[in-house]
Structure formats: C-alpha cells, structure tokens
Amino acid sequence: xxxxxxxxxxxxxxQQQTPLPQPEAxxxxxxxxxxxxxxxxxxxxxxxxxxxxDGKNEDEWVSAQDHTPxxxxxxxxxxxxxxxxxxxxxxxxxxxxxxHIEWRIPADIAGSGQGRGNSGVFLASTGPGDAGYELxxxxxxxxxxxxxxxxxxxxxxxxxxxxxxxxxxEWQTYDVVWTTPRFNADGSLKTPAYVTVFLNGVLxxxxxxxxxxxxxxxxxxxxxxxxxxxxxxxHGDKSAPISFRNIWVRELP
Numbered sequence: 001x002x003x004x005x006x007x008x009x010x011x012x013x014x015q016q017q018t019p020l021p022q023p024e025a026x027x028x029x030x031x032x033x034x035x036x037x038x039x040x041x042x043x044x045x046x047x048x049x050x051x052x053x054d055g056k057n058e059d060e061w062v063s064a065q066d067h068t069p070x071x072x073x074x075x076x077x078x079x080x081x082x083x084x085x086x087x088x089x090x091x092x093x094x095x096x097x098x099x100h101i102e103w104r105i106p107a108d109i110a111g112s113g114q115g116r117g118n119s120g121v122f123l124a125s126t127g128p129g130d131a132g133y134e135l136x137x138x139x140x141x142x143x144x145x146x147x148x149x150x151x152x153x154x155x156x157x158x159x160x161x162x163x164x165x166x167x168x169x170e171w172q173t174y175d176v177v178w179t180t181p182r183f184n185a186d187g188s189l190k191t192p193a194y195v196t197v198f199l200n201g202v203l204x205x206x207x208x209x210x211x212x213x214x215x216x217x218x219x220x221x222x223x224x225x226x227x228x229x230x231x232x233x234x235h236g237d238k239s240a241p242i243s244f245r246n247i248w249v250r251e252l253p
Contacts, residue, residue: 081241093227107169125231140165152204164202
C-alpha cells in the first residue's frame with residue numbers, strides 16, 4: 001500500500017512540474033465571424049435577414065398549389081389567411097435557417113380541438129403531393145386536443161416540452177432553427193432533419209430529430225429533396241382565419 005502511494009505521489013509531482021503551454025497555443029484568430037447587426041427591438045430582423053413579410057405585400061409568396069401569386073389578405077400590416085385560396089409558400093427555397101414568425105388567433109375564436117385556430121408553419125414544403133414538415137399552429141389556451149398535435153408540436157411526431165400559448169387575441173411568436181435533412185446520391189437518408197423551437201420565448205422543441213414528413217395518417221418517412229420552401233397553411237377548419245406579421249429568415253451556413 002505504501003509503495004503504491006509513493007508511486008502515485010511521484011507521478012503527481014512530475015505532472016505538476018510539466019510546464020503549461022502558453023495561452024497563445026489555444027487561441028484561434030481566423031476565420032473572423034461576419035458582423036451581423038441585431039434588430040433594435042425584440043423580434044426585429046437582424047441585418048442579414050430576408051424579410052418574408054414586412055407588412056407591405058406578398059411578393060415573397062406564391063400559391064403552394066400552382067405557384068401563381070399568393071392571394072391572402074394584406075391589410076393594416078397583417079397577412080391574414082384566405083382559406084378559399086389555399087396554402088401559400090415562399091418563392092425562395094432554403095436549406096438550414098433561423099426563422100422568426102408572429103401569428104395571432106382571433107379573440108372571438110370558436111370551435112374546439114383541431115377545429116380552433118388551426119394553421120401550420122411547414123418548415124420544408126417539398127411539393128403539392130408531399131406532406132412536408134409541419135410545426136403546428138393552433139389555439140393552445142384551454143383547448144384540449146391530442147398532445148402531439150397541439151401548438152408547439154412537430155405534428156404527430158413530437159409533444160412540446162411545455163404549453164407556452166397566450167390567449168386568443170394576443171400575438172404569439174415562433175423562433176425556429178431548422179436543419180434540413182441530407183440525402184445520398186441514391187436518395188437514401190444521410191442525416192435526418194432537426195428542429196429547435198421557442199414559442200413566446202420558451203423552449204418547446206429542443207433539437208428534435210424528425211422521423212420524416214409529418215403525416216396526418218400513417219407513419220413518417222423521408223423522401224429525398226434538396227432545398228424547400230416554407231409554407232403557411234390555410235386549414236379547412238370552420239373557425240375564423242388567423243393572421244401573421246413580421247416574418248423573416250436567416251440562411252445558415
């Protein structure tokens with residue numbers, strides 16, 4: 001026992017006598033990150049953001065069905081769902097990105113469950129025939145429904161960590177970091193999609209790994225694509241349409 005203790009003491013002493021490297025040995029100076037000027041107020045777009053809706057027009061949006069100009073309602077700085085015109089999606093396609101979007105369910109909303117203020121932010125819309133990858137929009141204030149379809153869920157795949165919904169009539173905010181799936185040359189999955197979501201500043205999805213498209217019926221699966229639009233849903237429920245504002249995206253390297 002004494003011999004072992006002595007050997008340990010000698011080794012520790014030798015270790016203490018080894019000179020530490022200079023601080024410069026662990027300093028990295030290149031490449032220097034690009035300068036991005038943050039927005040002056042909470043939710044305001046930073047200097048490198050693409051404004052998808054700034055209250056003026058739908059120039060960045062088209063019909064998801066046939067890519068004709070979007071025909072939702074723009075008034076008083078808001079973009080309001082016109083259910084009879086269908087879903088809309090961005091003209092541009094994206095890979096990895098940071099997304100900010102604000103939405104409001106009418107204060108006089110009626111209905112219950114999935115029929116109460118239903119819409120969706122499709123983080124990757126890959127074509128009219130595909131389900132896409134949906135972050136659910138729904139009234140989450142005292143409105144019971146299946147929890148993998150409530151507000152803050154990745155539809156039918158992930159239950160949100162908490163319910164951070166505000167009352168109908170109040171503005172709500174999603175801040176999203178999306179990592180697109182990658183595919184091999186033969187169309188097989190190389191790396192899955194991941195998403196982190198804050199609802200009203202509260203973390204509700206923490207780097208969740210998606211199992212594939214978000215399907216209403218059946219099990220999710222992946223189908224190869226390279227870049228996709230961001231889509232907003234004109235859901236067929238009978239409740240009053242919701243409105244959006246201040247939508248911007250930052251493409252990530």
